[in-house]
Amino acid sequence: MATFALLLALLSLMDSAYGGSFTTDLIHRNSPASPFHPNPTRGAAQRSILWARHSSRKIRSDLIYGGSEYYMKVAIGSPPLETFLLVDTGSDLSWTQCKPCIKCYQQKPPIFNPRNSSTYETVQCRTRLCKSLLGTRCGGDDGRACNYFYKYGDKSFTRGEVAVETFRIGTPPGSTITVPRIVFGCGYDNGGGFDSVGSGIIGLGGNGPFSLISQTNGSFSGRFGYCLVPESSKGTSKISFGEDSVVSGPGVVSTPLISIGLDQFYFVNLEGFSIGKTRFLYGNNSSDSEAKDSSKFKIMVIDSGTSLTFMPSQFFDSLESAITAAVALPRVRDPNGELDLCYRSLGGKINAPIVTLHFAGDADMALNVGSTFLHSAENQVCVTMKPTDQLPILGNFAQMGFKVGFDVRNRTVSFMATTDCEVQ
Missing domain, CATH: 2.40.70.10 (Acid Proteases)
Known part of the structure; x- marks a missing residue:
């Protein structure tokens, strides 16, 4: 297992791989572009209300998973296995369901099996990397694996081991990037209100060390953004990282991001x-x-993972x-x-x-x-x-029809109304 310092060094080298800028599609669960059968918007509102959860800091909040969900296509491992992960700016740890399942909720994409991947590596429990994630303990067959457990407010949960793996992000045949050694959760025991459309969550939250934004900070300078179209629209929602995410033009406004000690939230x-x-x-x-x-x-x-x-x-x-x-x-x-x-x-x-x-x-x-x-x-x-x-x-209903750009390093978020998410 690479040390925490080596991991950060590896992440800082990713600029050369994709030039510090990247844009791909976000897929609404009910959109014409979704590979799954549409589900009524009523379910979106219901899931948004029911998914009250605890943050990883154990602070009670009304932050919500589910709702009007937007997913990103991700291929995990070597060889890559394609799946869909819920994009969530209110969470830091990314995770997916893994075989062999102790208990897994029903999902439409195939379940990832780490035994089939040559690049999968378990994080050891006594490392600084493991200790920096709350809710971890030693486990596994030899008692050395870094095990995690997240429990949410509606009694939904994910439990598994922390690992590093190669993620390919994007929607072929369009733009994709390959990100080596992403720290994520491999969930063997998961249940509750998770939707079958996806296999887990991709966490884009704030300054938490396990957020995708923090892990790609050296490449994208802590900048990302998205543009959400309504589910009935024929247009395509987009998510951008690095220079592509900068919101500029007539009508753009910016407001400071406030730091109050909860790293994963904006x-x-x-x-x-x-x-x-x-x-x-x-x-x-x-x-x-x-x-x-x-x-x-x-x-x-x-919060992009909440509808209301x-x-x-x-x-x-x-x-x-x-x-x-x-x-x-x-x-x-x-x-x-x-x-x-x-x-x-x-x-x-x-x-x-x-x-x-x-x-x-x-x-x-x-x-x-x-x-x-x-x-x-x-x-x-x-x-x-x-x-x-x-x-x-x-929530993301309110953010539809806007370009939203986060600059985590400079602690600002920008908004600009738009009728076309395709235009950069």
């Missing part, structure tokens, strides 16, 4: 929102002293009242009991005001009406936001 300061031309700021309409503690409620997590946007409960009340006053349609109950704010609308059409989020640094993000209001059932639309008493989240 935090920003949300100062308020607008419904049409009416602006609301934190604490302005509440007598609750806790609600006026802006330091608690202004923090929001940007979660707003602080006391702040959601103002949003709900403002939208209800502006939308001249009768309120209805969501028959699935998942979404809070729904209206009866013939054909799913709605004349609604634009919701704008106001981030620190005068970074205003005017959300698309089509992603704010979900055509969730026949003659019904629902707002893709919910209240939370935990960490607020900017």
Whole structure:
């Protein structure tokens, strides 16, 4: 097993392999480009709500897996085995299900068998690399393997061994890259609400040492971004690394990434929102002293693995009242009991005001009406936001129709509205 320092040195040499820049497709689970049968959007909302989880720091939060999922095609091992991994900016460790399974959930891609790969290498439990990942212990047949265990808030879990392996990322015959010696989890015991579309997760979270962004920092300078199209679109969502991910042009705005000690999450300061031309700021309409503690409620997590946007409960009340006053349609109950704010609308059409989020640094993000209001059932639309008493989240519905670029080294994230994710 290479030492931790040698591993970092190997990762720093990857510039020469693909020039420090790379773009590939993101595949929505229900899109025409998906190799799997479409599933209804209702499931997306339900999974988004149910996947409340603990972070790897054991901090309770409402960060969510599942939802309106976007997957990246990845080939693992030598010879490579193709699979699909859920792209998640709210997680650092990447993992896939592995044979021999103690318990594996049903997945449509074939399950990776490390015994068939000549480049698979188990991380030893007494190494610095193993000790830097929380929740590890010694295991395996000889008691020397680095075993991990992640348990999430809905009792879903993944358990296995930490290893290094070659990943080929991308969608042939288009652009692909080969990344040697990626640290990942080989999960032999996994269960809960994971979707059968993919075999695991690819973690793009913050500064955690096991994030794909940290592991490719020497090549991509801590920069990546994506552009998400709605699942009904004929266009293709994209994810970029390095120079390709820089967001520039008319209308681009940037806001600082906030560091609060949770390495794997991307935090920003949300100062308020607008419904049409009416602006609301934190604490302005509440007598609750806790609600006026802006330091608690202004923090929001940007999470590509969550579909819905979660707003602080006391702040959601103002949003709900403002939208209800502006939308001249009768309120209805969501028959699935998942979404809070729904209206009866013939054909799913709605004349609604634009919701704008106001981030620190005068970074205003005017959300698309089509992603704010979900055509969730026949003659019904629902707002893709919910209240939370935990960490607020900017989900991927809200991010549709934007180029989003992260610069982890310089601690900024940029947004720019677009109608074409194909244009760089």
